[in-house]
Amino acid sequence: MITDINNPNLNIAEEIRVRGTVQGVGFRPTVYRLAKLGSLCGEVCNDGEGVLIRIVGTAEAVETFIDKLQKECPPLAKIEAIARSPLSHPPTYTDFTITQSISNQVKTSITPDAATCPECKAEIFDPFSRWYRYPFTNCTHCGPRLSIVRAIPYDRRNTSMANFTMCSDCTKEYADVTNRRFHAQPVACHICGPKAWLERADGKPIVSYMFSMLDDVDAVCTLLQRGEIIAIKGIGGIHLACDATNETAVQKLRERKHRYHKPFALMAKNLEIIDKYCFIDELEKKLLQSAAAPIVLLRLKDSREEISKPIAASVAPNIKSLGFMLPYTPLHHLILRRMERPIVLTSGNISDEPQCITNEVAKDKLSQIADYFLLHNREIVNRVDDSVVKVVRNRLQILRRARGYAPAPIRLPSGFEQAPPILAMGSELKNTFCLLREGEAILSQHLGDLENAAALTAYRETLELYLHLFEHKPDAIALDLHPEYLSTKLGKELGVERIYSIQHHHAHIAACMAENGIKLETKPILGIALDGLGYGEDSTLWGGEFLLADYRSYQRLATFKPVAMLGGEQAIYQPWRNTYAHLMAGFNWDELAVRYRELEIVNFLDRQPRSLLNQMLAKGINSPLASSAGRLFDAVAAALGICRDLASYEGQGAIELEALVDNISEETGYPFEIISAPIFYLEPRPMWQALLTDLQTGVCQSAIATRFHLGLAKAIASMVVRLQETHSFTQVALTGGVFQNQVLLEQVSQQLNVMDLTVLTHSLVPANDGGLSLGQVAIAAAKSIQKGIK
Known part of the structure; x- marks a missing residue:
């Protein structure tokens, strides 16, 4: 030749x-x-x-x-x-x-599940198509991938479709290279594929005269319109659905699910319906209609009271945004065909537990929540939650990376090509893990909070599956520095000799650097990591950190003032404890009580067992110091009466506080002070004085929330100015869960841009702990390369 x-x-x-x-x-x-x-x-x-x-x-x-x-x-x-x-x-x-696939060492990637393509959607509504009203229609351009795969190569025999033998028509199309279903592994039809059926939760039979319906899937729409709650088995898990405009149904779902305040996700059959309730810009529209089809957080329109069927108030209490998604499977399209209003579509679980994925578990756990079940007989191999995104400064920001995005690989920047295989175990909350191979990071889908036993079991199972799918044998393990995190303990049990313990906030910053393409040998940048808490190298709790960092090391330059978490973990769930701890850290209570004696928050705190609380603070009993930005937000929210007694979900106070922000251009921020001993820290005492005075003079909640956000953003920028006096950096990474606050992120970014600094933010992975494993793997890789380990 x-x-x-x-x-x-x-x-x-x-x-x-x-x-x-x-x-x-x-x-x-x-x-x-x-x-x-x-x-x-x-x-x-x-x-x-x-x-x-x-x-x-x-x-x-x-x-x-x-x-x-x-x-x-x-x-x-x-x-x-x-x-x-x-x-x-x-x-x-x-x-x-x-030719036939070859099984050898796995180096390829697995495609995320993809929303129904326009061609398949047209076919399920075409009476002359053999896929008319078939809820599992798919082709090579759409359908299940990660959720059904057991092994690579991605062939039918390695998926949960292996149990369904193709009929002659499907076999013909599967073998026809000119057909878009050529070698589409989940291809199926009414004759040979999975089936969906409706059941009553009480076990009683369903008879045809109960509904006017085309089939069981169509009946679900009628049930939703009647105010029923339906458990629907989808592509990566089971959801609970109800009419989002029916306040009684939504309240019933909240009570049964034990999810009392956290916003519900919504689905509408088209953009026109969503547009009635929310503003949608071009990028948001593109995201809604993308193959990933995530939940997109959208700004609520003020004119919603003019809508004949407004969204129930209980869908998203005290929030000015709604999380909408479009139908992403034929099943959803068929259910919503006659539904001219949105539905709630939330995870099928008891609050804080993993989403159910099997028919048996769903009927066991959800029979006291759902009135009906729409089930099918295609096994879900991998649990995959819905992804959640929003648009900030005309850029995608992923809040939860799961269906549609995971496990698409992320290529690490230049310099990481020679890193050995590494496994990063992630954090305790919003967990993901990450596999590194040949400079490519494979981030798992969102796995939830490992403090829940069922979530930990799911984490173990998913990790085992990924290691099997990608034939990944790590040379090193990257763990969070916190010795009590379950992910840390599990990582140590895996028997890998080389272990890297990674400081939490350094990992946040490294994740932001990695996804923004910062090369391995780039000189240190300033990372500002704000979150609830992470274990510090001094064995204290950090959460408001200014670190000069590269991939291998960091220097802690500044922090938020450490304040006691009164009652330890209880401070997360009872925000008033943070308010009291902050006030006691900056003031004499007797003087404070006299000066602000008419304030509701002062009287509320005075009714608490202060003698015991003061003793805990004085002796450090179950009151660890934490430089936590998240707890500062909780403290301010509680002072304003926002979820003061109890936060029913993580970050509730901060989310509701942000929702109050208004008229930014007309307000000035509260003052903070910068103290330098032994390192710089932000002192919030002046902010508290101004805030309490505003409460005393009757300033509205909205103005106070706005002034707090503006003041904190200015204080962060002022700290950067101070640090520039003694350190050289041109790039600043904004990371950590607190920077999911759009107001804070935008305000800080604007002020840093004015200072001619390049601002790095998150887009590919969450700013919260869901992106932590990417940072862990990057740091471990950098240290391995430094040691010459391949």
Whole structure:
């Protein structure tokens, strides 16, 4: 075979290796189509590394083929790399064919589950299509992927579709290279595929005269319109649904689910319905309609009282935004066909437990919540929650990375290519774990809070599955520094010899650096990490940190003033404890009580067992000091009467406090003081004086919340100015769960931009602990490379 590429008319033979998200997305049919179009011969197959192509033809035709392959790759595909090498002794090819997959070392990636494509949606509503009203219709452009896969290569035998034998029509389309269902592994139809059915939660039979319905799926719409609660088995888990405009139904769902205040997610059948309730900009519209189809947090319209069917007040109490998503499976499209108003679609679980994924567990755990069950017989292999995103400063910000995004790999920046295989175990809350291989980070889907026993079990199972799927054998483990985190303890049990204990806030900053493409050898940047708490290297609790950091090390330059968490973990759930601790840290109570004796918050705190509380503070009994930005927000919220006695979900006080912010341009911020001993810290005492005075003079909650946000943003920027006097940096990373606060993020970013600083924020992974494992893996990789370990 002649291989002179310099002569475009001579035949050449090449082996072409394509790596990336290239399995289960219609990549091989695209290769086949382009090869046939170019009159090329050869073969293409899936294997553990991605897609392997052997091709013979003129040099010009091969070059055109490679160019078109990159420009015309399928919508769900993502090419990470193309490697080409000559074939010195190619087989004799007379045509171009797609051959059977090869099982070898796994280096390819798994595609996230994808929302129903327009073609499949059209078919399920077309009476002349054989997929008419089939709730599991899919093709290579859409449908289940991560949620059904057990092993790589991504072939039907390695998914939960293995139990369904294709009928002759599906087999014909599956084998037809010109059909968009060619090698679509979950392909099925009414005859041969999974089935959905409706059951009553009380076990009584359902008879046809109960509904006017086309089928069981259509009946769900009628039940929702009647005010019933339905458990619906979807693509990655089971949801609970009710009419979002029915206050009685929503309240009933809250009481049964024991989820008393946390906002519910909503689904509407189209953008027109969402537009009645919320503002939608172009990027938000694009996200809603994307293959990821996440929950998008949208700003509520003030004119909602004019809508004939307003959203029930209990859907999102005291919040000025709603989380909407569009239907992302044929099942959802069919349920909502006749539904001209939004529905609640929330995780099918008791509050804080993992989402149910099996029919048996759902009927056991949800029978006291749901009135009916819509179930099906396709197994969910991997639990995958809905992703949650919002748009900040015209940029995507992921709050929960799961369905539609996970486990798409994240390529680490330049310098990390030689890192060994590493496993990062994540944090305690909003957990994800991360596998690193060949400079590519594979972040798991959101796994929840590990302090819940069922969530910890799910974490173990998912970790085992990922290690199996990707045949990942880590040379090192990256753990959070906190010795009591369950993820830390589990990591130590895995028996990997090299362990890196990573400080919590350093990991936050490294995650932000990594996703923004900051190279390994870049000089240190300033990271501002604000969250609830993380274990510090001095064995105290940190949570408001200014660190000068690179991937290998950091220097703590400044912090928020450490204040006692009165009662330890109780301070998280009873925000008034933070208010009292803050006031006691800055004032004499007797003087405070006299000066502000008419204030509700002062009288409330005076009724608490202050003698005992003061003794706890004086002796440090169950009252660890914490430089926590999150607890400061709780303290201010409680002072204003926001969830003062009890926070029913994490961050409730801060979220409701942000919702009060208004008229930013007309307000000035509360003052903070910068103290320098032994390191700089923000002293909130002047802020408290101003806030209490505003309460005393009857200033409204909205103005106080606005002044607090503006004052804190200015204080953070002032701290950066102070740090610039003695340290050189040009980039600032804003990270940690507190920076999910849009007002704070925007205000701090604007002030830093004015100072000609480059501001790094999150987009690919959450700013909260859901992105922590990416930072852990980057730090462990950097330290391994420094030691010359490969």
